[in-house]
Amino acid sequence: SLFAQNFSNGFEFYLPPYDSSAQRFMPEFPRQAIEDYVTIGPDGHFTSGGQPIRFWGMNMAYGACFPDKDKAPKIAARLRKMGVNLVRFTLMDSPWTDEEGTIFFGETTTQVLNFFNLDRLHFFVAELKKQGIYVDIVLHDTRTFKEGDGVLHADSIPQTAKAVNMFDRQMIALQKSYALQLLSPVNVYTGLSLAEDPVVAMIEITNENTLYGYWKSGWLRHFSEGGELTMRHVDTLDARWNAFLQTKYASQTELENTWNQSAGTGGQNDQVADGGFESGDPAANFSIELHDVAQATLTADADNPYEGQYCARVDVLNVTGTSWHIQFKQTGASLQVFKAYEISFAARCDGQRTIEVVASRDNAPYTWYGSSEVSLTEDWQEFSFTFIAPEDNDGQFRLGFQFLNQEGSYWFDNISLTDAGVTGLLPGESLADGNIARISYPERGDYSPHRVADNAEFYLSLQSDYFDTMYDYLKNDLGVKAGISGSNTLSGISDLYTVRNMDYMNEQEIWDYVQYPNGWSPDDWWVENRPMVADGWSTMQPLFGGMAMKGKPFVVSGYTHSFPNRYQVEMIPWLTAYGSLHSADGLAFYYYNDEPDAWTSDRVDGFYTLHRNTAIMALSPVYAQAYRQGLIAPAGQVYELEYSLPYLRALPLTDNSGRWGKFFPYDSRLAYMHDLRAGFDGTGLPDLDQLPPAPEDAFISDTEETTLDFEKGILKTIAPRFVSVCGALDENEVTAGPLTVKAANGFGAIGWLSLSDGPLSQSDESVLVVSSKVQNTGMVWDGVHTFHENWGSQPTQMFPLQLAIELQLDADYLQVYPLSETGAGGQPKIVTPTEPGVFVLSIDQSQEPTVWFGIEALTGTPAPETDKAEGIAIFPNPSIGSFLVSWPQASGMERLSLVSSGGRLLYTQEVKGYNSWKMSVPDLPEGVYFLKLRGREKVMVRKVVIQ
The missing domain is CATH 2.60.40.3080 (Immunoglobulin-like)
Known part of the structure; x- marks a missing residue:
């Protein structure tokens, strides 16, 4: 759409990078002396000095963790004005930067710290502390171990040693050594070490890391088998696995009797109708599903079938950039929960391309059961993959093929859906000999449920041991006072089990993650560029769908919508609304900056940097106040789901979510309405019957304050002292309590905050923030998904929203002040009511170039105006x-x-x-x-x- 590209008539609104001034119509965040440790109260939430505390945070990445000393005090002061009271230090162990952006010194080892950068980190922490801003330290993120660390074949370990660092004992020792080096030295600017300084509110053991999740993605195999492990680490896991079995089972007989239950042959009960297409009419049983402007045809082809007289031919004529917009499918089969099925087919194409075969539900909520990507050539090949049905499905199964946005001709033959064969113990496998193979998660449907369950328990125990070991070292050996978390971006409740002994939980999500179709490139990248509010699914589901634990704080430690997504402004209203509903203890955005000295340029220079993004930062003080002060009510209903280890052992039978998904055994859309918390004190199955059904498109929180309407593309929150509206304002008249958007010219976000203790309708002073999207000057799009390296230059430009907003206020008239870049009031204009207590504000940002408006409600008669x-x-x-x-x-x-x-x-x-x-x-x-x-x-x- 046009909204997804460049705009004209933009206005400049340069937020001063070091401004910390107090202004009449801006929320105030007074400095709070940090003297008490952040602890956990009896209600399971963070407290400081006996008072509840919530954190509104920004991530600092790479070199931004070590700003120049002349800049650090000003950066800290500006952060406080923006409502920030938490800075999360992340990626400072990264190898993807120069010496100014890493905590390590030298290129041959990661055991020597860069003391120049450590000193700047200490100085920055001290300046943050002066401003009442706490810190969160990530100990392990993208550290790449070196040969100089004594790590054998270090240059062959991919994924920055994620997952491997959880079971490689040498790497665990290196992580402990780094924690000692980082947390124990006394900060000369505070007189305290980071381990004992109350400014350190949180410490994270590792970032975006899960051994269990890597198993779910099939990566815990050798490179030659499509995995991500060196042979040394394959052997280590194999040995630990066999030791686990030898402890669990007393004899070979006991193992055989357990694993060989449910074993049997497959290939029976084919449910695909006319999978060989011998009817000559493929459209009789198969179909092509098309969306948007996608085009494709389905015909029978008698020229070179794989078998018989006919095969099916699909010609993909026009793609849209979204893979599911074209699907070759058959529906109608039935499945039994926990049963394994095999999809087999033969295929070729008129070139070399990859397609994806997908097993899923064919009706809402379109549950994904499993998928497999296969590489086609001009020659016929046979393919198959196995999946386990996570639910009963009575005639609503979809077997589909997606063409991954590749035009061309494709041929299919001998498509089948049959019962899968199941194996227990393989011939020659011996408990005594220690030669029993680990199984890959994608192959779990080929094995008996008990064998799969033991594999799950093995990885869960390894991961749990890692977190417990690191926690014990940090608390008992180093004397860390801060709350400790395990990791984030976990793959569901099984992963959550492994961090159950930590002090608090944390999670992260990114909407519209930047894609590199051919590997990282500054030129070859794209974003989908669609609004979350109109998508039907949102990042709130994995964030708040059940990854919080009962009785423990929950923090969103990193969240963003990637620039240049043109709808990026929605990210703060989303997280504020649902973070409040779920009583989150902290919300941190990803990330403020990633350079040590780039703080003042008026240009957005990265996909994730926010400090120069006016569209986002303009919202921060208003929404920070609403969140930190608890203006949005928490959920009235908290559903607690108690899980047991036997239940988690069996979850691979239903969990098809992969490494980057989140598996919950219920509809995670319930998170739009209620709070969901997990516990691990169960003895059997979780009580899923207590959960209500979720609606399809419109969701109203049980507080009745937040309403999400995917069909209209609108998210709104109505609290007594705060109102927020975001989404397709130009397509809807939106009423949110005392605020109504009567007309608009685009997508945007509006927040209205009372600056007094009373409700908005009775507020003497309030502030209105209006924001849409930002671009650099000369930023040149190629279509709607990328602008390659054409980032443009200074200054940034804001899209000028034109709005008619109706406000209901107990006043005779209003004085509306356009606010400057510092929030200072300008010349007010008088607005009189259209009827008692009803005022219409006409806002045109091309004429009034500001994002903030101070509103003063007055009684009496205003001075006459001539216009x-x-x-x-x-x-x-x-x-x-x-x-x-x-x-x-x-x-x-x-x-x-x-x-x-x-x-x-x-x-x-x-x-x-x-x-x-x-x-x-x-x-x-x-x-x-x-x-x-x-x-x-x-x-x-x-x-x-x-x-």
Whole structure:
């Protein structure tokens, strides 16, 4: 769409990078002395000095963890003004930067710290502490071990040693050594070590790391088998696995009797109709599902079938960039929960391409059961993959093929869906000999449930041991006072089990993650560029769908929507609304900056950097106040799900989510309505019957404060002292309590915050923030998904929203102040009511270049103004195509007319009983016109300009 590309007539609004001034119409965040440790109260939430505390955070990455000392005090002060009271230090162990961006010194080892950078980190922490800002330290993120560390074949270990660092004992020792080096030295600027300083509120053992999740993605195999392990680590896991079995089972007989239950042959009960296409009519049983402008055809082909006389031919003629917009499918099969099925087929294409075969539910909620990508050539090949049905499915199964946005011709034959064969103990496997193989997660459907369950328990125990070992070292050996978390971006409740002994839980999500189709490249990248609020699925489901534990704090330690997604502004309203609903203890955005000295340029220079992104930062102080002060009510209903280890052992039978998914055994859309918490004190199955059903499109929180409507593309929150609206404002008239968006010209976010203790409708002073999207000057899009390396230059430009907003306030009139880049008030304009207590604000950011408006509610009679045109408000004016007219209800107007400058009547409409009317005038030439409102006793006239 046009909204997803560049815009013209943008306005500049450069937020000063070091501004810390207090202003009348901006929320205040006074410095709070940090003297007490952050602890956990009896209600399971963070406290400081006996008082509840919530954290509004920003991540600092790479070199931004070590800013120049002349800048650090000013950066810290500005963060406080933006509402920030937590800074998370991440990626400072990264190898992907120069010496100014890493905590390590030298290129041959990671056992020597860069003491220059450590000193700058200490200074920055001290300056943050002066501003009342706490810190969160990530101990292991992207550290890449070196040969100089004594790690054998270190350069062959991929994924920055994620997962491997959880079971390689040498790497665990190196992690402990690093923690000692980082946390134990005394910070000369505070007189305390990071281990004992109360400014350190949180410490994370490792970031985005899960051994169990890597198993779920099939990566715990050797490179030659499609995995991510060196042979040394394959052997280590194999030895630990066999030792685990030798402890668990007393004899070979006991093992055989357990694992060989349910073993049997497969290949029976094919449920695909005409999978060989011998009817000559593939459309009789298969179909092509198309969305948007996608085009594809399905025909029978008698030329070179794999078997028999016919095969099916699919010609993909036009793709959209979204893979599921074209699907070759058959539906109607039935599945039994926990049963393994095998999909087999033969295929070729007119080149070399990869396609994906997908098993899923064919109706809402379209549950994904499993998938497999296969590489096709011009020659016929046979393929198969096995999946386990996570639910009963009575005739609503979909077997589908997706073409991954590749046009061309594809041929299919011998498609089948049969019962899968199941193996227990393989021939020659011996407990005594220690030669029993670990199984790969994608192959689990080929093995008996007990064998799969033992594999699951093995990885869960290894991962649990890692976290417990590191926790014990940090607390008992190093004397760390801060709360400790295990990891984040976990793959579901099984992963959550492994961090159950930590002090608090943390999670992360990114919407519209930047994709590199051919490996990392500054030029070859793309984003989907779609709004989450209209998607039907959101990151709130994996964040808040059940990864919080009962009785423990929960923190979102990293969250963002990638730039240049044109709908990025929605990220803060989303997280504020649902973080509040779920009583989250901290919300941190990813990330503020990633350079040590790039703090002042007026240019967005990265996919994830926020400090120069006015569209996002403008929202921060208003939404931070709403969150930190608890203005949005927590959920009224908290559902606690108690899980047991036997239940978790069996979850691979139903968990098809992979490494980067989140598996919950229920509809995670419940998170839009209620709080969901996990526990691990269960003895059997979790009580899923207590959970209510989730609706399809519109979700209302049980507090009735937050409403999400995917169909309309609107998210709104209505609290007594705070209102938020974001989404497709140009496609809907949106009422959110005392605020109504009557008209708009684009997607955006609006927040309205009372600056007094009373509700908005009675607030003497309040602030309104209006934001949409930002671009660099000269940023050149190629379509709607990428601009390659054409990032543009300074200055940034904001999209000028044009809005008609109706506010309900107990006042005789308003004074509305456009605020400057520091939040200082400008010359106010007087707004009089259209009826008692109802005011219409006409905002045109191309004419009033600001994102903030201070609102003062007053009683009495305002001084007369000469430009109010007798009470008529027209928005926008000048107008293109349409405009909204409003007038005082008490004026008694009955007819609306539009007259040319020469006096010719162009339009007339009876408006008796109304106080506003939207006029559509798409065909009028540019010029000046007169709008007349006529009542029984008076006529009001105002000029309107058509462009």
